[in-house]
Amino acid sequence: MRHRSETSVSPTESDAPSSERRRLRLGVGAVVVLLLGAFVVAILTSAFAQRGEEQQGVDVPSAPASAGPPPSAGAPGAAELFVHVSGAVLSPGLVTLDAGARVVDAIAAAGGLAPDADPDGVNLARPIADGEQLVVPREGEAPAQVDGAASGPGGGAAGASAAAAVNLNTAGRSELETLPRIGPALAQRILDWRAANGRFSQPSDLLQVTGIGEKVFDGLKDRVTV
Incomplete structure (x- = not known):
């Protein structure tokens, strides 16, 4: 009668490969988790840096200069x-x-x-x-x-x-300006002529004032006296 030989395997020897595989899977898993964490951190860091650059590039509007008070309705010139x-x-x-x-x-x-x-x-x-x-x-x-x-x-x-007739010998500048075509410049020339030559003896003496010609004199001769 033939006897079959059986080799017995101890429990310790059969569990060894399984333990190594588990440790290997755990190691690989840890590495993957670390890589994912590093990737997420890198993405967040890049996003915050980009946001900071955008905020620095935005011009902050300056406060408008304070306008002065509106001109008063009663101010001179109004x-x-x-x-x-x-x-x-x-x-x-x-x-x-x-x-x-x-x-x-x-x-x-x-x-x-x-x-x-x-x-x-x-x-x-x-x-x-x-x-x-x-x-x-x-x-x-x-x-x-x-x-x-x-x-x-x-x-x-x-x-x-x-x-009313204007007296050429007593009238001031403002009164002379009421005469036709006699403005401030001509009124002053009349006063200057009077100061240099004395009194007007007749209205036609106005023709001796620079700037007063026949046409101007004809328009005011009935409005002056001496």
């Missing part, structure tokens, strides 16, 4: 003048002018002189007063009286009658 322009102008009626305006500005606001207007009948350089009625005469008409013009700083004798 006033308006209301003037009634009539007579030989293209668009007679009420006009609004800035403070410091003169007769020439009022006439321009009324459309300008009409074809039959007498430009020598008004003093284009005279300052305008608020509430004044400016009448531009036509050719052959006598200069109209200034209506409602109040005297004031720079206004000269605008409130006086435009038809």
